[in-house]
Amino acid sequence: MKVAVPVPLARAFDYDCVGAPELGARVKIPFGNRQLVGVCLGVAQQPDPQVKRKAVQQVIDPESVFTPALWRLLHWASDYYQHPLGEVLHHALPVLLRQGEAANYQTTQGFRVTAQGARCELNELRRAPQQQRLLAALRKGVLLRRDISAQEFSAAALKALQDKELIEAFTYQPVGDGEWAFAIGAEPLQLNPEQALAVAAIGAARKPQTYLLEGVTGSGKTEVYLQAMADVLRRGKQVLVMVPEIGLTPQTLRRFQQRFQVPIVMLHSALTDRERLDAWLDAKHGNAAIVIGTRSAVFTPFAKLGMIIVDEEHDSSLKQQDGFRYHARDLAVVRGQQEQVPVILGTATPALETLNNALQQRYVHLQLTQRAGQAKPARQTVLDIKNMPLKAGLSVTLIDRMRAELERGQQVLVFLNRRGYAPSLLCHECGWLAQCRRCDAYYTVHQRQHMLQCHHCGDQQRLPLQCHDCGSTQLVGRGVGTEQLEQTLAELFPDYPVLRIDRDSTRRKGSLQKHLSDATDNKFPILVGTQMIAKGHHFPHVTLVALLDIDGALYSADFRAAERLGQLITQVAGRAGRASQQGTVVLQTHHPEHDLLQDLVHNGYSAFARSLLQERKLTQLPPFGQLALFRAEAHDAQQALQALQTIAAQIPQHPDLVVLGPMPAVMERRAGRYRYQLLLQCQQRGLRQQVLQHVLPKLEALTELRKVRWSLDVDPQDF
Numbered sequence: 001m002k003v004a005v006p007v008p009l010a011r012a013f014d015y016d017c018v019g020a021p022e023l024g025a026r027v028k029i030p031f032g033n034r035q036l037v038g039v040c041l042g043v044a045q046q047p048d049p050q051v052k053r054k055a056v057q058q059v060i061d062p063e064s065v066f067t068p069a070l071w072r073l074l075h076w077a078s079d080y081y082q083h084p085l086g087e088v089l090h091h092a093l094p095v096l097l098r099q100g101e102a103a104n105y106q107t108t109q110g111f112r113v114t115a116q117g118a119r120c121e122l123n124e125l126r127r128a129p130q131q132q133r134l135l136a137a138l139r140k141g142v143l144l145r146r147d148i149s150a151q152e153f154s155a156a157a158l159k160a161l162q163d164k165e166l167i168e169a170f171t172y173q174p175v176g177d178g179e180w181a182f183a184i185g186a187e188p189l190q191l192n193p194e195q196a197l198a199v200a201a202i203g204a205a206r207k208p209q210t211y212l213l214e215g216v217t218g219s220g221k222t223e224v225y226l227q228a229m230a231d232v233l234r235r236g237k238q239v240l241v242m243v244p245e246i247g248l249t250p251q252t253l254r255r256f257q258q259r260f261q262v263p264i265v266m267l268h269s270a271l272t273d274r275e276r277l278d279a280w281l282d283a284k285h286g287n288a289a290i291v292i293g294t295r296s297a298v299f300t301p302f303a304k305l306g307m308i309i310v311d312e313e314h315d316s317s318l319k320q321q322d323g324f325r326y327h328a329r330d331l332a333v334v335r336g337q338q339e340q341v342p343v344i345l346g347t348a349t350p351a352l353e354t355l356n357n358a359l360q361q362r363y364v365h366l367q368l369t370q371r372a373g374q375a376k377p378a379r380q381t382v383l384d385i386k387n388m389p390l391k392a393g394l395s396v397t398l399i400d401r402m403r404a405e406l407e408r409g410q411q412v413l414v415f416l417n418r419r420g421y422a423p424s425l426l427c428h429e430c431g432w433l434a435q436c437r438r439c440d441a442y443y444t445v446h447q448r449q450h451m452l453q454c455h456h457c458g459d460q461q462r463l464p465l466q467c468h469d470c471g472s473t474q475l476v477g478r479g480v481g482t483e484q485l486e487q488t489l490a491e492l493f494p495d496y497p498v499l500r501i502d503r504d505s506t507r508r509k510g511s512l513q514k515h516l517s518d519a520t521d522n523k524f525p526i527l528v529g530t531q532m533i534a535k536g537h538h539f540p541h542v543t544l545v546a547l548l549d550i551d552g553a554l555y556s557a558d559f560r561a562a563e564r565l566g567q568l569i570t571q572v573a574g575r576a577g578r579a580s581q582q583g584t585v586v587l588q589t590h591h592p593e594h595d596l597l598q599d600l601v602h603n604g605y606s607a608f609a610r611s612l613l614q615e616r617k618l619t620q621l622p623p624f625g626q627l628a629l630f631r632a633e634a635h636d637a638q639q640a641l642q643a644l645q646t647i648a649a650q651i652p653q654h655p656d657l658v659v660l661g662p663m664p665a666v667m668e669r670r671a672g673r674y675r676y677q678l679l680l681q682c683q684q685r686g687l688r689q690q691v692l693q694h695v696l697p698k699l700e701a702l703t704e705l706r707k708v709r710w711s712l713d714v715d716p717q718d719f
């Protein structure tokens with residue numbers, strides 16, 4: 001039998017097995033000196049009688065743990081991302097299934113009467129009233145272990161009745177029947193004409209399609225999802241809704257729950273392994289009507305999938321950045337095609353790849369250009385801060401505007417994408433900067449904890465009292481982070497409480513939700529936040545949004561920097577004036593004349609993105625060029641470099657293929673390892689795939705690669 005094993009080797013392994021497990025069933029196998037959980041891939045072709053094969057230790061599943069559709073998707077993904085099938089299959093399963101647990105709902109112990117217990121005289125137990133009461137209860141029906149304790153029956157009585165063989169324990173196995181009734185809760189909103197057109201287009205399609213729903217922030221995309229879904233649910237089909245990591249809030253869930261009285265499950269990182277498996281089973285057996293989850297939810301099996309929605313499809317959290325590197329949005333589109341169900345990609349700021357697919361008419365392009373309800377679009381202004389005095393990054397002009405807004409009883413939001421007190425610690429006497437021991441990066445000052453922290457490797461140090469070079473005590477934070485900004489704002493506006501929302505202020509469980517709801521309810525007139533607050537949240541009282549430091553991205557070497565900046569500015573700006581008050585967005589910059597900024601502010605993201613697409617076309621970068629990136633890292637820089645040279649030597653020459661590198665990564669040393677990369681760029685996806693298929697199998701045999709950590713990233717996002 002062929003078995004896919006979760007190891008970084010592309011081939012399957014042969015095992016002897018009595019009986020023939022179904023394709024996709026899990027098996028326990030010996031592998032080296034370990035025991036692993038693998039997946040059956042079918043009968044081995046012409047087993048070599050000379051080779052002694054090991055035997056499967058246990059067949060775990062009577063049938064495949066994957067649905068046929070998911071099985072196909074995972075094979076496709078393994079092929080496209082050139083990632084070993086064994087690891088892909090493993091990755092797609094909930095943790096408990098990876099560990100070999102049964103693919104069943106949690107069983108619990110139940111108790112029931114035996115034939116003897118049903119016949120005997122209750123009166124015979126009059127000397128043991130506890131036993132008598134329990135037996136009487138069990139004669140009326142089975143009780144689960146938790147009922148026994150909830151109804152305060154004694155454990156001793158339970159044991160005594162078992163010993164007398166009047167009752168017996170059994171294993172209770174809950175199963176759903178895969179049926180649920182469809183019912184509308186809250187009434188749907190009256191759609192505006194653009195929304196109505198979008199819902200109609202999705203409903204009327206004769207064959208399943210991918211849709212780009214490009215709607216400005218606050219245009220009511222969620223209402224379009226809800227109404228498009230209603231039809232699918234009414235037909236008894238299931239819907240998969242994918243959201244960015246941070247966007248998965250109780251508010252989102254509430255909107256779905258209020259509209260549809262159907263079973264909804266959430267898949268997110270806060271679930272226990274058991275809860276995750278139960279949610280997975282609910283989807284697989286059709287017991288859940290709606291599954292809302294983050295990127296890995298794309299691997300959920302469904303009994304009867306009817307629609308996929310990817311909200312904030314441009315969001316970078318949809319890309320898995322290590323191990324099996326995949327893009328959940330792209331896999332959602334493939335899955336939609338394979339399963340013949342519509343896929344809706346919604347966003348105010350489409351990724352250039354998606355926009356291009358829409359412009360090329362591979363996707364149906366639906367647009368919502370107006371804000372829903374009363375809200376008007378925010379006014380955007382570029383504020384030139386050259387030569388202006390700054391307080392913690394705030395210009396006097398901005399401070400005045402904030403004051404005016406606050407005095408009118410409005411809320412203001414200040415966006416700064418840097419947490420901590422200051423991004424580095426500087427010696428005022430000699431210029432020394434505190435640098436991370438393990439990375440090519442400076443430590444961030446965290447004043448409140450008196451710590452230096454590296455945001456790249458997590459290394460922490462106590463805040464030094466003296467310069468490591470000259471011994472001076474004149475150490476100052478250089479630059480501004482959110483912690484400092486919060487402090488300065490509290491000093492500037494003592495009458496207006498400040499709320500900071502970033503990774504540091506939301507570490508405790510539940511605190512993010514608390515902060516977000518406090519922000520929504522205007523409990524804090526001043527909000528300070530990082531990109532955590534850029535996504536999807538609705539703050540109805542915010543009328544002024546200020547972005548403090550955007551200049552870095554204007555001159556970045558990353559070819560996606562402009563796209564990201566445009567998305568970020570547009571998303572943050574979208575937090576302003578979402579109710580009846582018009583909002584204003586202030587962009588502080590030293591480069592007010594910069595083309596990108598001008599284009600974005602005057603023409604909006606949609607036009608901005610189209611001009612970026614023109615540039616990408618000229619430079620043959622995605623979506624017009626196809627990229628693949630090999631990375632290698634090692635404690636010894638030379639080893640990492642050599643590994644990539646070895647890989648480069650395996651790549652065939654082709655006039656349409658450009659190989660760049662090996663070259664150091666942007667941050668060459670991180671967490672003590674030296675990092676190098678090798679970029680493949682070509683025009684056709686087909687050629688890229690051919691090249692990778694040719695190269696990858698050869699790499700497994702190369703001993704040079706065993707000394708380093710290396711990986712392949714197809715369609716890399718960050719490098």
Ligand code: ADP
Pocket residue numbers: 189190191192195215216217218219220221222223372373538
């Ligand atoms: P988006 O996701 O596009 O940013 P939302 O779906 O969150 O926007 O909608 C923004 C606000 O507009 C919400 O408060 C929503 O209830 C409201 N809304 C959406 N559609 C309509 C409509 N047709 N009529 C009135 N209000 C609407």
Ligand code: ZN
Pocket residue numbers: 427428429430431432467468469470471472
């Ligand atoms: Zn010094």
Ligand code: ZN
Pocket residue numbers: 436437438439441454455456457458459671
């Ligand atoms: Zn570090």
